Amino acid sequence: MAARRKRTLDAVAAEMRGLLSDKTVVSAASMSAPEHIFALCHDMTTEQQECLVLLTLDARIALIRRVLVAKGGLASCPAHPRDVFREALKDNAHSVVLVHCHPSGDPEPSGDDLALTRRMTKAGVLIGIPLVDHIIVGRNGYVSLSARGVL
Numbered sequence: 001m002a003a004r005r006k007r008t009l010d011a012v013a014a015e016m017r018g019l020l021s022d023k024t025v026v027s028a029a030s031m032s033a034p035e036h037i038f039a040l041c042h043d044m045t046t047e048q049q050e051c052l053v054l055l056t057l058d059a060r061i062a063l064i065r066r067v068l069v070a071k072g073g074l075a076s077c078p079a080h081p082r083d084v085f086r087e088a089l090k091d092n093a094h095s096v097v098l099v100h101c102h103p104s105g106d107p108e109p110s111g112d113d114l115a116l117t118r119r120m121t122k123a124g125v126l127i128g129i130p131l132v133d134h135i136i137v138g139r140n141g142y143v144s145l146s147a148r149g150v151l
Contacts, residue, residue, distance in 0.1 A: 016151065031097070044112055049071055050072040050103060052079050052099075053069065054066070056096055085129060100136055105139035109143060117151065132146065133146035133151065
């Protein structure tokens, strides 16, 4: 079962990357579902360092751009709101999603992850570009902080 699910996720990830490489807009339905965002960012599960990626979204919740905004060490990835939202402002984004990886493979959020989410949520409210989800990915799956009620 796990092998079949992994093949399915890999197939979806390949398809999503293909869409991006063709500069085709990824649909709003794709960007509003955490499992689709995980598929889009599945390549991050093999990172050896924590990375923070920003997905900028338009008013239809369609993907504008995926951009690496921070790269950290084995257990942390410091990020400042100005670095994250600078990219969102460049894209004239309507909203954003944060995705970061845990090299350990365990996607459970740490206290630092929750603090980062709260900090970015507050910054987004002030700027007028809401953070709609923060997804943590690892080899063992993903956690959507929006689905958990953190946002």
